[in-house]
Amino acid sequence: MTEVSTRPEPSASPELATAALRFARRVHLGQHRKQTGEQFVQHPIAVADLLLDSGYDGALITAAYLHDVVEKTHVELDEIRERFGPQVAGLVDDLSEDPAIEVYGARKRALRRGILEAGGGSVIVYAADRVANMRDWRKVPPADRPACGERLGTSLDERLELWREDLEALHELDPDTPFLEEMESELEGLRSEALS
Numbered sequence: 438m439t440e441v442s443t444r445p446e447p448s449a450s451p452e453l454a455t456a457a458l459r460f461a462r463r464v465h466l467g468q469h470r471k472q473t474g475e476q477f478v479q480h481p482i483a484v485a486d487l488l489l490d491s492g493y494d495g496a497l498i499t500a501a502y503l504h505d506v507v508e509k510t511h512v513e514l515d516e517i518r519e520r521f522g523p524q525v526a527g528l529v530d531d532l533s534e535d536p537a538i539e540v541y542g543a544r545k546r547a548l549r550r551g552i553l554e555a556g557g558g559s560v561i562v563y564a565a566d567r568v569a570n571m572r573d574w575r576k577v578p579p580a581d582r583p584a585c586g587e588r589l590g591t592s593l594d595e596r597l598e599l600w601r602e603d604l605e606a607l608h609e610l611d612p613d614t615p616f617l618e619e620m621e622s623e624l625e626g627l628r629s630e631a632l633s
Contacts, residue, residue, distance in 0.1 A: 451494070457502040457521060458482070464510040471588040472573040480569060481505060487565040491615055497558050500528035504562060508533045531559035532566070541591045545599050553610055560607065564616040567603050571623035579630050593631060600624050 461481050468477035485501035499521055506512045507529055514533075518526035531552060538544040552563045574596065577585050586592040604621060607614045 453521060453525075454485075454494070454498040454502065457499040457525075458485070460520065461502045461506060464506055464512050468509065470573060472570075472585050473576050477505075477509065480573065483569040483572070484562065484565045487568060487616065487619075488562070493561065496522075496524045496528060497562055499525045500532065500558070501562050501565065503529050504532040504566065508536070528558055528562060531555040532562055541589070542595055542599060546602070549603060549606060553606060556610075560610065561615050564607055564614055564620065567600060568616050568619045568623060571600060571620065571627060575623065575626060575630075579633075582631075593627070597624070597627060597631065600627075 462478050465476070465478040465481075469475065470477055470480055473479075481502045481504060484504065485498050488497055488501050503517060503521065503525065507514050507517065514526055514530055517529050532548075534544050534548045538547055549563075552559050574582065574585070574593070582593045586596065600620070601624065604617065604624060607620075608617055
């Protein structure tokens with residue numbers, strides 16, 4: 438079993454994280470979350486806020502702001518490496534889905550496998566991302582969730598199953614992985630609402 442370091446990383450330049458937030462705001466401009474309709478950049482901000490609230494800083498916060506940039510915009514990994522350094526670029530690469538995998542569930546499972554293999558900071562950002570995604574789904578009124586799933590190319594049932602698998606895999610990797618309790622709580626809330 439691989440252990441995930443749950444201690445915050447040594448402090449890095451806060452200017453780098455601020456630059457990453459500005460960059461993310463610019464490149465995600467005009468994009469909206471399919472779940473909530475909010476500006477897309479609110480999602481990476483929510484992930485970074487979860488990490489900040491847990492005492493993380495440095496490359497993890499920078500990567501949290503940028504984790505969807507390669508996947509969702511025209512920006513390539515080389516630009517991330519040049520602007521933000523190899524450590525941040527490595528995290529963003531780990532956190533980016535393979536666009537060649539067309540089937541939703543297969544793409545998400547491939548991403549999880551890569552994250553588990555990468556370990557370390559990638560796992561921590563991924564876990565925070567799961568929490569933020571579940572919270573976005575919870576903002577959607579239950580009656581609107583089937584349509585939300587269609588917009589994303591999935592269904593709530595499939596998402597619930599994928600999140601259950603995430604929770605199990607992360608717990609198996611390291612029971613002290615950050616954000617497991619939050620994931621469990623959000624997943625239970627979504628399940629309860631689906632049954633009512």
